[in-house]
Amino acid sequence: MKIKLVSHSLVIFGLLAISAPAFAHHGTTAYDPQRKVTMKGTVANFEWTNPHSQIHLDVTDDQGKVVHWNFEAQPPNILIHAGWTRETLKPGDQLTVVVNPAKNGSPIGIIQKIVLANGQELTMTEK
Numbered sequence: 001m002k003i004k005l006v007s008h009s010l011v012i013f014g015l016l017a018i019s020a021p022a023f024a025h026h027g028t029t030a031y032d033p034q035r036k037v038t039m040k041g042t043v044a045n046f047e048w049t050n051p052h053s054q055i056h057l058d059v060t061d062d063q064g065k066v067v068h069w070n071f072e073a074q075p076p077n078i079l080i081h082a083g084w085t086r087e088t089l090k091p092g093d094q095l096t097v098v099v100n101p102a103k104n105g106s107p108i109g110i111i112q113k114i115v116l117a118n119g120q121e122l123t124m125t126e127k
Contacts, residue, residue, distance in 0.1 A: 031100045031110050043093040044068065048086040050075045055089060055111060057097065069107040071099055074124045081126040088122065089114075 041059035053073040058066050073079065076086070089095070094117045099109035114122040 030102055030104070030108075032103045033100050035101060036098055036112060037101050037109070038096060038098050039069075040094070040096045041069065043089050043091055043095065045091060046086075046089040048076050048079075050077075053079060055097075055114075057095075059107075067107050069109070071097065071109050071111045073111045078124070078126070082123055084122065093117070 039057075039059050041057040043055065044058050045054075045056040047054040047056075052075055055071045055073055057069045057071060059069055061067050074082070076084075079088075096115040097111060098113040099111055101109040111124055113124075116122065
C-alpha cells in the first residue's frame, strides 16, 4: 500500500513538474502593461506560428543604429478573427507599432496595435 502511494505521488509530482513551463509561458510579468511605446520600423520577418505569432522589426534608434526588435502577437487562430492572414505582413513592409515593452529594456514587447504605411490599423483582437 505504501509503495503504491509513493509511486502515485511521484507520478503526480512528475506531471506537475513538466507542466509548470506551460503555465509559466503565459505570464506577462516581463512586460510593462502600464507603458505603451510607439515606434516605426521595417518588417524583417513575420512568423505565423503557435503559441504566439512573432513580428521581427528593424527600428532605427535616435543614434541612427538599427535595433532588431522581436514582438509577440496573438496566435493565428485569434489573428484570423481580427482580419489578419499569414500574408498580412511581409519583409520590407514599413509600419508603426504600439507595444508594451520589456521591463528590463530588452528589445522585445507585446504588440497592442499596428498601423500599416497606408494608414490601415491592425489590432490583436476580434473585429
